[in-house]
Amino acid sequence: MAVSTIEWADGRIRMIDQTLLPNEFKYIYCDDLPSTWEAIKSLRVRGAPAIGIAGALGAVLGIWNSAAKTYEAFAAELKSAADYLVDRISRTAEENRCLQIPELKEVLLAEALEIIAEDKAMCRAIGQHGMALLNENDTILTHCNAGGLATSDYGTALAVMFSAHKAGKQIQVYADETRPLLQGARLTTWELMQAGIDVTLICDNMAAQVMKEGKIQCVIVGADRIAANGDTANKIGTYNVAILAEAHGIPFYVAAPTSTLDFALETGAEIPIEQRAAEEVTKGFGKLTAPEGVKVYSPAFDVTPAALVTAIITEKGIARAPYTENLNALRDS
Numbered sequence: 001m002a003v004s005t006i007e008w009a010d011g012r013i014r015m016i017d018q019t020l021l022p023n024e025f026k027y028i029y030c031d032d033l034p035s036t037w038e039a040i041k042s043l044r045v046r047g048a049p050a051i052g053i054a055g056a057l058g059a060v061l062g063i064w065n066s067a068a069k070t071y072e073a074f075a076a077e078l079k080s081a082a083d084y085l086v087d088r089i090s091r092t093a094e095e096n097r098c099l100q101i102p103e104l105k106e107v108l109l110a111e112a113l114e115i116i117a118e119d120k121a122m123c124r125a126i127g128q129h130g131m132a133l134l135n136e137n138d139t140i141l142t143h144c145n146a147g148g149l150a151t152s153d154y155g156t157a158l159a160v161m162f163s164a165h166k167a168g169k170q171i172q173v174y175a176d177e178t179r180p181l182l183q184g185a186r187l188t189t190w191e192l193m194q195a196g197i198d199v200t201l202i203c204d205n206m207a208a209q210v211m212k213e214g215k216i217q218c219v220i221v222g223a224d225r226i227a228a229n230g231d232t233a234n235k236i237g238t239y240n241v242a243i244l245a246e247a248h249g250i251p252f253y254v255a256a257p258t259s260t261l262d263f264a265l266e267t268g269a270e271i272p273i274e275q276r277a278a279e280e281v282t283k284g285f286g287k288l289t290a291p292e293g294v295k296v297y298s299p300a301f302d303v304t305p306a307a308l309v310t311a312i313i314t315e316k317g318i319a320r321a322p323y324t325e326n327l328n329a330l331r332d333s
């Protein structure tokens, strides 16, 4: 994407308010921890990598106006900010505890900016590796938004499409709407259209029919967490798509940075699933679409079993089953 999803702007965090897209393109500014937390919680900034960046910049924000005179007082303030949001910044502070506080603030900001730079490089590398899986004139189905808006600028699943398109490959994309918050409809189609990529929007429940009609050559989705055995957590509905892809003999690819791999988890059964508010289902965008008071169950993510994943595209290369060995080898490469 040409626009920057999240960045540091003179002592504040500037981010695109993704809840307003595609109707309104607006930057918002967070100048303290509560506003940063609110932005993450309300999905103004969303997608695993972009949330990580918001956490790192938020921790810096938490101490930017600190009046602490000693490292100990400064570290206590940073800890309460970083505990809440992120830990890489805390480690950096500990490693630089000999510095004067003003210098330390600059070191921490540099670390947060380095996280953004790493994220950008990671996205580009995923794109380069992934585009080798695409053939001329392929149509790809994607779910949710694993694009520039979910990272610092190029995305993971969408990075593959951006890279292929940039390299001159003719590709088309079908984007699942992605109930209940419509990240596919609002964000993925918007990003792809901005890039000039041919995109068609479908409701989630149309994917089987579209596959049956032979319109899809592969599925590419992002991931929020991947267990050691390759089980993959991503936006709710991803598992449905994987089952449909398997039933139609269509390759199902996951694109994610190696930082998404969590080797502490043997399988996806250990991944906790966030529950979201009932109103996101019954009143998503203002209008009540179910009887008032109806019971709602709304898991935000699901876990696709590794057996349904054809390959995992990372910034270090592409891993295939058996994932436990191959992901390990990739991480250490």
Ligand SMILES: CSC[C@@H](O)[C@@H](O)C(=O)COP(=O)(O)O
Pocket (backbone or CB within 6 Å): 043, 046, 047, 048, 049, 143, 144, 145, 146, 147, 150, 151, 155, 156, 157, 183, 221, 222, 223, 224, 234, 235, 236, 300
């Ligand atoms: C590039 S990250 C991929 C994911 O974070 C993405 O597909 C997803 O599940 C986003 O969910 P969201 O709730 O919008 O943050």
